[in-house]
Each structure stands twice: as C-alpha cells, then as structure tokens.
Amino acid sequence: MSKKIEISEKDPSTEEKIKEAARKVFQKKGYAGTRTRDIADEAGVNLALLNYYFRSKEKLFDLIMGETMLLFFQSLKALINNENTSLQEKMQDFTNQYIDLLISQPQLPIFILNEIQMNPKGLSERMCLHQVVIGSYILKQFREDLGNNDIPDSALIQMIVNIIGMLVFPFIGKPLLKEIFNLTDEQFQAMMYDRKKLVPLWIESMFSNPINPSYFTLIQNIKL
Amino acid sequence: MSKKIEISEKDPSTEEKIKEAARKVFQKKGYAGTRTRDIADEAGVNLALLNYYFRSKEKLFDLIMGETMLLFFQSLKALINNENTSLQEKMQDFTNQYIDLLISQPQLPIFILNEIQMNPKGLSERMCLHQVVIGSYILKQFREDLGNNDIPDSALIQMIVNIIGMLVFPFIGKPLLKEIFNLTDEQFQAMMYDRKKLVPLWIESMFSNPINPSYFTLIQNIKL
C-alpha cells in the first residue's frame, strides 16, 4: 500500500477533535439527547478519551456551552457601546454580524435558548447581560431617537424584542419555514442574505412610525 | 379521621392524570430529558401505569406531541381561509388568538420547534401545512394588499416570517428577556397583552411602507 499522504492542514489534536464533535452533537441533539458514545464516534476516538480529557460529560458540555455563549454574546458588548457610530449604523452592523454568524451556525439560537430554559441562572453567572445592556450607550441613542420624553421603558423593550426577533427568529423557525414554504437550504440562505438589507429598513420604519404611548400599560412599572 | 371530602371537580382518571403530567414534564425537559419516573411522580401514580395505559414512553410522547401540534396549528387553518374578514381583521384575530394561547402555555413554541428539528418529516405527515398555507385565502389578500404586481413571492415569505416572529419570538426568548431586562412574570405577561394592540400596528406599518422589490434576490426562484 502507498504511504499515507500528508494532508496540508495538520490533523487537530484528539482534544480538539472531541470538542468539535461534542459541539456538533450537542447542538444537534441537546445535552440529554446525546450519548458520550455519539461524541466518541463522531470524533473517531476511543470512548474513554472523553473522560481522560474532560473528566465528565457535564464538564464537556459546560465548556462547549460557555464558548458558545461567548461567541453569541461577546460581539454584542463591543457593538452596543461604540460611541462613534450612529443608531442606524449600529443596527446595520448588528444585522450584518448576526446574520453572518447564524448562516454559518443556524442552530445556535435554539441551542442557547434551550440551555437558558433548562438553567436560567447559568446565563447571568457567565455573562452579566443585564448590566451590560442597561448601561449601554445604545440605550441612550434609542431614547433620543424616540423623542426622549414620554416613551415608557416598556416601549423600548418591545422595540428591542422586535429587533432581536427579526434577526434570530427565522433561524429558530428554519425547519418549520422550510416545511411550510418548501424551501431548499440555498433558498433559505439567500433569503437570509436579503434580510441584511431588509431588517434595517424595517427597524427604521418602526422607529419613524412612533406608536402612541397610551398603548403601553407598563409606563410606571418597568424602569431600566 | 373524617371521611374524605368530596372535591367539586371530580378528580380526573389516572389516564388523564398521566397525560397531563406527561405534557408538563415533556414540555419542560424535552423527550430525551424526561424519565418515565418523572412523569409517574408528577402524576402521583405507579410507574407501571404509564405502560399499562400508553404502551411506551415514545407512544405517550407521540400522542402528546400530536395533540400539541393540533392545538397550535388547527386554529390557524380556519382563520386563514375565512373569506368574510379583511386582512386587517385577520391579523388582529391571529394576534389575539396566539398571544392568549402562548400566555397560557409559553413553552409551546420551543417544544414544537425542538420536535420539528429532531423529526422534520413528522410535521408534514401530521398536518399538511404546506398545502394549507399555499392554498389559503389569506395569501391572495396579502398579494392584493401589497399591490399585486411586482412583489416577488420571497417578499411575501419575508413578511410572514416577521409576523410569526413578532408573535412567537417573545415567548421563545422569554427566559432570556427576563434575564436581560430583569422582568417579573407579571411584567412579561403585561407586555405580551400590550402586544395584542401593538403587533397589528407594526404589521400595518410594514405593509404600508412597501419596500423596493430590488431588495429581493429571489424573484424567480421561489414560487408559492
């Protein structure tokens, strides 16, 4: 037989192979749904090596989940505190960044949302999202853009929910949308690229059509 | 001891107790994450009774999931084919109906979306969503409302994605939103009630601000 051909990219260490396999399988099947043997098979590696390198299934999952959350939320931090960009620019940056990320890893949102549902405290321990968002520069810009005075904080939250939803929901609902509209992966992806231009426009029109404050019941209740 | 007091609502049959417990635990922990013993405990019932009444964990899950999907999708069918309501009225009905449903069962969307991700074929077998949506009366109304001529079908889909997203996403992201904005359950619920009035307004403004067709790359590709 011929000698094994050298592949250009050197094969990753077993530790890395396991992590990569774990990421893939955990994202697809969830924590409870994956067996350690699935990960070992996916990595092409002996089962005992998982425990050799990562102590336990749970430790391995925590590691992956931590990295995933960082990937998902860290970029946000820098973006929303940039004092050199306008609100419109921020919305465009935000859109570009997340749509690119989610096109490359569409099941990120469900993976993270499931984890938050299972273990809500874990999130606030890892990232301190509340602090970051509340103290952010973008929040001031939001208020200014909305007229600054009689807009209740609940209205702000409603807007932010819509923005995040427009970016994230299509990926959460991808399997459903593919089913309903008979979309191929390519068609779906093309539509998501379209949204890079569309979402900022929809946001714009949301902000330029301010809604009567009387529609919000929580004027006094919620203070950010 | 005193004789057992008659409760006004007669206690449900064990079969019903099990189904109710199963619904609750499955929704909270997912299929792989629930043990049959969890369900038995939640129902306050001997473990063997699950298999006595429902044969197996999988059969029980299928039953629950079938009912859940029906609950979630059946109301849609009648609504979108009603020829006696305008598009605006439909949007308001749609909004009212789903927000009420989701306030009473907030984890319905994640539950269903997870199932679709795990088993995409199952959905199209149970409901034939594609047929129903494509042949629906509301689709004609959408087209008319958008000017009828040069709006590509992909634009329609984008709009529908936004509408569904505005209704469903806040509930999918509920644990995250509660974390970010430090919301109580009551505050969250009040905000969702507000959305009954807000979502139709946002939809309206989306339709009345038609977006340049050149933003859509899939004019030829997608035909509904």
Next chain:
DNA sequence: ATTAAATTTAAACAAATGATTAAAAAAGGC
C-alpha cells in the same frame, strides 16, 4: 355474595449509558 374483569402495586429485568481501570502503545527526554 360470587365471580370476572379492570386497575394498581411492588419487585425485578434487560438494555443503555456514564464512568473507571489496568494494561498496551506512543511520545519524549537523556
């Protein structure tokens, strides 16, 4: 009341699964 059917229970089984062990193999240092 007697009997048959339906329901419930405690116990146990068998397969799956996360983890460990002890030995083998490979890598690295001198």
Next chain:
DNA sequence: GCCTTTTTTAATCATTTGTTTAAATTTAAT
C-alpha cells in the same frame, strides 16, 4: 537504547432507565 511520561485501548463496572411480570386490590356485573 532505556526509562519516564503521556496517550490510547479494550474490558468492565455501577447506575440509570424503559419495560415487564405476577400478585394484590378495586370495580362492576349478575
């Protein structure tokens, strides 16, 4: 080359978990 350390392997363990069984109990019919 020899020794030590690191990595890998096959086998096994201990627990969990879905399911079954056979007996006990309750319900319903005659």
